[in-house]
Amino acid sequence: MAEEQPATPPPAKAEKAPEKAKAPPEPKLFVSAWPHVRSEESVPRIMWTVVATLLPATLVSVYFFGWDALYVLLLTTGAALGTEAAIQRLLKQPLTIEDGSATVTGLLLALTLPPGSPWWLGIVGGVIAIALGKQVFGGLGYNPFNPALVGRVFLLIAFPLEMTTWQLPHPPMLGVEAVSGATPLGMLQVGRLTGKGIGEAAEVNLWDAFIGHIGGSLGETSALALLLGGAYLLYRHYITWHIPVSMAATVALLSLPFWLWDPTRYASPQFHVFTGGLLIGALFMATDMVTCPTTPKGQLLFGFGCGLFTLLIRMWGGYPEGVSFAILLMNAATPIIDRYIQPARYGARGSGASPA
Amino acid sequence: MMTALTFHGGIHPYYGKELTQGAPTEEMKAPQRVVIPLVQHIGAPCEPLVKIGDQVFKGQRLGEAKSPVSAPVHASISGKVTGLGSFPHPSGKEFPAVVIESDGRDVWAEEALADRPDGLSLDPAALREIVRGAGIVGMGGATFPTHVKLQVPAETKIHTLVINGVECEPYLTADHRVMLEQTPELIEGIKILRRIVQAERVVIGIEDNKPDAVARVRAALKGEPDLPAEVKVLKTKYPQGGEKQLIKAALGLEVPSGGLPFQIGIVVQNVGTAVAVYEAVRFGKPLIDRIVTVTGFGIRHPKNLRVRIGTRVRDVLDACEGFHGEPGKVIFGGPMMGMAQHSLDVPIIKGTGGVLVFPRERVAAEPFRPCIRCALCIEACPQGLLPNMLSVAAEGLHFEEAKHYHPFDCIECGCCDYVCPSRRPIVHHIKHVKAELTAKKAQAVKKAS
DSSP states (O other): OGGGSOOOOOHHHHHHOHHHHSOOOOOOOOOOOSOOOOOSOOHHHHHHHHHHHHHHHHHHHHHHHTHHHHHHHHHHHHHHHHHHHHHHHHTTOOOOGGGSHHHHHHHHHHHTSOTTOOHHHHHHHHHHHHHTTTGGGTSTTTOSSOHHHHHHHHHHHHOHHHHTOOBOOOOGGGTOOOOBOOOHHHHHHHHHHTTOTTGGGGGOOHHHHHHTOSSSOTTTSOHHHHHHHHHHHHHTTSSOSHHHHHHHHHHHHHHHHHHHHOTTTSOOHHHHHHSTTHHHIIIIITTOTTTSOSSHHHHHHHHHHHHHHHHHHHHHSSSSOOHHHHHHHHHHHHHHHHHHOOOOOTTOTTTTOOOO | OOSOBOOSSOBOOOOOGGGTTTSOOEEOOOOSEEEEESOOSSSOOOEEOOOTTOEEOBTOEEEEOSSSSOOOEEOSSOEEEEEEEEEEOTTSSEEEEEEEEEOSOOOBOGGGOOOOTTGGGSOHHHHHHHHHHTTOBOTTTTOOBHHHHTOOOTTOOOOEEEEEEOOOSTTOOHHHHHHHHOHHHHHHHHHHHHHHHTOSEEEEEEETTOHHHHHHHHHHHHTOTTSOEEEEEEOOOBTTTSHHHHHHHHHSOOOOTTOOGGGGTEEEEEHHHHHHHHHHHHHOOOSOEEEEEEESTTBSSOEEEEEETTBBHHHHHHHTTOBSSSEEEEEESOTTTOEEESOTTOBOOTTOOEEEEEEGGGOOOOOOOOOOOOOHHHHHOTTOOOHHHHHHHHHTTOHHHHGGGOGGGOOOOOHHHHHOTTOOOHHHHHHHHHHHHHHHHHHHHHHHO
16 A cells, blocks of 8 residues: 555655655554543632632722731732642642632631731631641642631631721721721620610611721622622622522521511611621632532522521620621531432432333 | 423533534445454454455354344455454454455445345334344444344333434534435334334434434425324533433433333434434345544544444545644544544444544643532533532542442533533543442352352
8 A cells, every 4th residue: 555655755745645655653642531522611710710709809998998908918818828838848749829729718818807907817817727727638629618717717716806806997098097996797796795786786877888888807898899709700600699699588588577576676687788798708708619519409508507607696696797607617517418419310200210 | 392402401512513514425435454343332242253264245244142232243345354353442442353355346245135125014023133133233322232222021112212313422413414315214214113113103303403404304204194203303402412311302201210211111213223224124234334424623624424334543534634733632433422542443333423533732631630519510410410429439439438429320421521620530430430339249249149
């Protein structure tokens, strides 16, 4: 056959059909299991998109708190990234800070810290979040609890004073001086503990809460910015509506009868939804893919539990805010939810394999 | 129906059908040499009926097995048997095969010739025996012996014969061309299949990306008032052509887990198989050739080719003017469930509907990342499984744990791999789980006996 003869054809012909000019070397063929095509989706793309969706809330915090927000953001995120890199180097594992997940953890944690908090607070939180929240379990994907929340709850228990000293928004661009002040949920708790009903919390303007002009953590104050980011995550299908809606609806529906019964003692559903960490928790933390259930039904149950525990802690607990604890508690329930709530399996109903 | 007929889950990959769907099937010249594996089906391998030096003719039986679940293989050219031994096989392993060197005459064997214009009047058992003797297997790629699939227990009533013209596998257009170019043969084949399984009615499932095929088959059915058959147009979505997904979409029924379609009164056959059945019954022609879609961006001239079984892929590629640039992967079948080949000496077999060539730059060996439980695979799984849990269990070698997640319901369609942002080899993991659990079960049975 012509292909097997070592011929030397004229160059023009060789250009036209180079394979046939002489027996070509066998091509190196790749072999792998099917399928041989994949979508464009990737872990870095998901994680960096989450980072991007947190930017509105981040920018709002810098607008309202200026430098007091910026250094917390930088130090906390830096600590998270540094810890991830250090541990992976120590364990001689491939470095994966490029995947964006440590940035998500650091940024999320920073957004839950008080503006103007001591410089070391965010660093300690970032180290704990990555080391004890994530790497100790084997890194990305293996952590049962949301790492940012592990860091936050550690700080809440270890440094209660530093974690509950708040500033009121003071846009530096407008030349406003920083003043300390209480958060709406803080006011509510003081009112409850002093027997004054909802107390000063009654004065809170919910429009201020919606745009973020209230006291609170860096990123939890502006409902608008959080909703913007969350909407994009929904659009991109990186989260589904099930957890945010069931968590917020549970808080709203369960607080409604109390408020109707005695609005001087109990805050309104809209107050509960738009203050504190509910929105950042429901949109960005409870929806953490690694630590929430994987099926729609399981996610509805998970969101319900998050909402229930949040409200229980807010109304009768020792802390003014319960979102972090509620989500961590439900994180612990995720494996069992996933085990028992599985999707409708094809052909499961007739699995006796008997003729129909 | 208010919504398009479809199933739950699935994906929309790049289909690539435009490369070949408008290309009429070309006859590939009989090659100088064929390598005919004695295993081209699911079931017992054939025993060779010839020896080195024998003169054989086209259509002559080369191998046969005693087992009921098997299919004979036939010579696809005339010539001399020059080899009998282990040869590379599309499965990636080596299997016994018969090598024939052509005498250039391409002469039919006497035994393979028949003329049965009244084939439809034969009784079902006789028709089934013709199908078996012709070595016909599921040509959609599953390669299960067709006569076995057509053997329905006497007490089972088949209400619907479903004809699979879906061809959901990206890039492949062989079935599409069959429906366009061999419509009369297809209809005759359907009649024979319906007679064999005594089905009340026939439903032909075609995806809505092949409107010309839908129109052609519908027009042909207009001339068949005695054939209770209808075309159902299904939404284009992978894996719509999976037997279970097709039944769900076309009939709204589910095959019981672990069961077979006949248990709910259904038999499914591929369009290519139906044509092969017709040719066997009408002319006695055994399955010695098939349409292969030779395609992909790594091939110079993508085509639909009628290729003799046993033709080495090297020759098939030459018939399409060879590689375009440096090849990266040569896949038998489509990109979702095809087998990547390591050698160009591998022959086309009965189940090879496509030869897909990916250029080197489109092929990347990428390490996979940990599962981040994003649940995209759960949404994509057409079987309603938790592929993520199976994958993680397999990775940790926790095979007993994996049982909770129904590994044997997996149809290995690859949707989970496709959507996975961590690029995990999920199907590979699930196959591992199945293999381990099957081996364990076999061991337990052995111990007990």
